[in-house]
Amino acid sequence: MMFWDDHGMSGWGFGLMTAGMLIFWVLIVLGGVMLFRQLGRVPHHGGAEAEDRSPEDRSPERLLAERFARGEIDTDEYRRRLDMLRSGSGPDDS
Numbered sequence: 812m813m814f815w816d817d818h819g820m821s822g823w824g825f826g827l828m829t830a831g832m833l834i835f836w837v838l839i840v841l842g843g844v845m846l847f848r849q850l851g852r853v854p855h856h857g858g859a860e861a862e863d864r865s866p867e868d869r870s871p872e873r874l875l876a877e878r879f880a881r882g883e884i885d886t887d888e889y890r891r892r893l894d895m896l897r898s899g900s901g902p903d904d905s
Contacts, residue, residue: 871896
């Protein structure tokens with residue numbers, strides 16, 4: 812006589828097997844989504860940042876303010892250059 816007891820697998824065995832398969836497929840789908848998003852991402856380089864800006868964002872005063880904010884120039888240098896930009900005189904007009 813043959814025994815059809817699924818080799819001793821109880822309700823817990825079926826539950827764990829189902830949970831394992833669900834976790835497996837969720838991980839596969841999440842990995843695919845992450846890969847798709849990573850491949851679709853446009854690389855962002857420092858030089859390309861300036862090209863993406865509108866003309867208003869690339870004004871000389873804005874660039875000067877960014878340099879001041881980064882600490883590349885001090886307060887005196889910032890004010891001197893800002894006054895020069897607003898007066899319309901260049902460095903050669905002295």
